[in-house]
Amino acid sequence: MRHPLLLLWLLLALEGQAEPLTGQVSGYHLLGEELQALQDDAFANPGMLWVDRGQRAWNSPAGARGTSCRDCHGGPERMQGLAAQLPRWNAEDKRLENLEGLVRNCRSVRQRADPPAYESDELLALTTLIAYQSRGLPLTVAVDGPAADAFAAGRDAFARRRGQLDLSCADCHDRHAGARLRGETISAGMINGFPLYRLTWEGMGSRQRMIRWCNEAVRAEPLQPDTAKALALELFLAWRSRGLELESPAIRR
Amino acid sequence: MDLPPPAASVSAPLLTCAAAGRPSLRVAATLLALAMLLTSAATIADCAPFQIDGDRIEQPLAEKVGEAAAGARVAADRQRGDCVICHRLPLPEGRFHGNLGPDLQAVGLRLSPAQLRLRVAANRHLNPESIMPDYCRSGDRHRVAESHRGQPILSAQEIEDLVAWLSGLEAVEKTP
Numbered sequence: 001m002r003h004p005l006l007l008l009w010l011l012l013a014l015e016g017q018a019e020p021l022t023g024q025v026s027g028y029h030l031l032g033e034e035l036q037a038l039q040d041d042a043f044a045n046p047g048m049l050w051v052d053r054g055q056r057a058w059n060s061p062a063g064a065r066g067t068s069c070r071d072c073h074g075g076p077e078r079m080q081g082l083a084a085q086l087p088r089w090n091a092e093d094k095r096l097e098n099l100e101g102l103v104r105n106c107r108s109v110r111q112r113a114d115p116p117a118y119e120s121d122e123l124l125a126l127t128t129l130i131a132y133q134s135r136g137l138p139l140t141v142a143v144d145g146p147a148a149d150a151f152a153a154g155r156d157a158f159a160r161r162r163g164q165l166d167l168s169c170a171d172c173h174d175r176h177a178g179a180r181l182r183g184e185t186i187s188a189g190m191i192n193g194f195p196l197y198r199l200t201w202e203g204m205g206s207r208q209r210m211i212r213w214c215n216e217a218v219r220a221e222p223l224q225p226d227t228a229k230a231l232a233l234e235l236f237l238a239w240r241s242r243g244l245e246l247e248s249p250a251i252r253r
Numbered sequence: 254m255d256l257p258p259p260a261a262s263v264s265a266p267l268l269t270c271a272a273a274g275r276p277s278l279r280v281a282a283t284l285l286a287l288a289m290l291l292t293s294a295a296t297i298a299d300c301a302p303f304q305i306d307g308d309r310i311e312q313p314l315a316e317k318v319g320e321a322a323a324g325a326r327v328a329a330d331r332q333r334g335d336c337v338i339c340h341r342l343p344l345p346e347g348r349f350h351g352n353l354g355p356d357l358q359a360v361g362l363r364l365s366p367a368q369l370r371l372r373v374a375a376n377r378h379l380n381p382e383s384i385m386p387d388y389c390r391s392g393d394r395h396r397v398a399e400s401h402r403g404q405p406i407l408s409a410q411e412i413e414d415l416v417a418w419l420s421g422l423e424a425v426e427k428t429p
Binding site: 160180182 | 337338349386395396400404406
């Protein structure tokens with residue numbers, strides 16, 4: 001009984017990196033030891049700078065009412081668990097909401113301040129601080145009930161070939177995960193690390209920045225970050241990444 | 254394997270290279286192409302008309318004979334061919350080649366120019382599931398960025414240059 005299994009195991013072990021990446025595999029596993037250590041080290045991880053900035057922003061009064069996040073929510077630790085469950089269905093507005101949308105909404109509606117721009121340091125500081133509270137928690141999003149239609153749309157968007165190069169997200173992150181695109185190993189396309197620090201960006205970025213980057217790579221029209229289509233794709237990506245521990249602020253190449 | 258062309262690109266066989274040598278037919282083909290541009294919102298403009306025979310495109314796509322050195326530049330150029338993203342090729346950039354597609358260092362021993370031409374121009378005619386894009390086609394694409402809409406990835410001349418270069422590749426250099 002045991003021998004065939006042992007042989008299979010040996011074969012897989014010998015195959016090593018050539019093994020395709022299937023299922024939920026965090027991009028962390030493609031980093032190499034040094035970058036993994038960087039991600040794990042709270043003092044050296046460059047993403048922690050945004051967490052620190054977020055702390056300050058959290059406590060600073062802003063807007064016409066002169067209120068801070070703390071005035072309404074207490075400490076940022078009260079946000080534990082939130083980022084791992086986003087995007088989620090907002091029954092009142094009948095649309096999906098993600099982390100960036102929630103923060104911008106609080107800024108404009110509750111604080112009466114201008115909402116920080118997408119991908120601005122100000123927004124990334126707050127979103128990274130909030131995501132950091134869920135570090136280590138598994139991603140779980142609701143994709144049934146009122147979110148079911150958006151989920152189906154996101155799944156279709158992932159599979160649909162697009163852009164001048166006519167490639168789908170699935171072409172790379174499903175069918176060819178583990179292969180090399182120029183020097184870069186293609187990951188399974190998980191989103192458990194965001195907001196994260198990418199060496200190629202020399203900076204932080206949200207899930208939607210990654211989607212934009214991949215769309216640009218195939219010369220496709222950008223998906224505006226707060227549209228139903230973009231949020232549906234994000235929901236599908238979160239579901240694909242289900243069960244993975246949230247790693248923000250992660251490091252990626 | 255000889256699959257029919259995908260339904261969305263029926264325009265290509267209409268404007269085949271059979272017309273290339275005869276001026277009157279060429280004018281007719283041009284008029285037809287113009288009429289199609291005007292009537293259909295989805296612009297279908299391949300890099301050139303072409304005719305597929307089995308797994309080959311026999312007729313060159315451009316009038317000027319392909320030039321190997323220019324082909325090597327197209328293959329390396331990130332804004333044009335960027336073939337090293339998926340293939341190993343004898344180029345300085347080839348050190349950081351991808352491996353989504355087969356090693357092409359000796360592809361000239363395996364494939365004739367006519368076979369190479371089809372694989373670069375419209376590889377998905379052979380394998381619709383293939384990840385390798387059709388470099389001469391432009392029709393039936395979803396959400397193409399405005400700056401590239403209605404245009405094929407490469408021009409007919411660039412593809413001819415690539416074919417000239419690839420058909421001369423006959424030696425495999427081992428990774429050190």
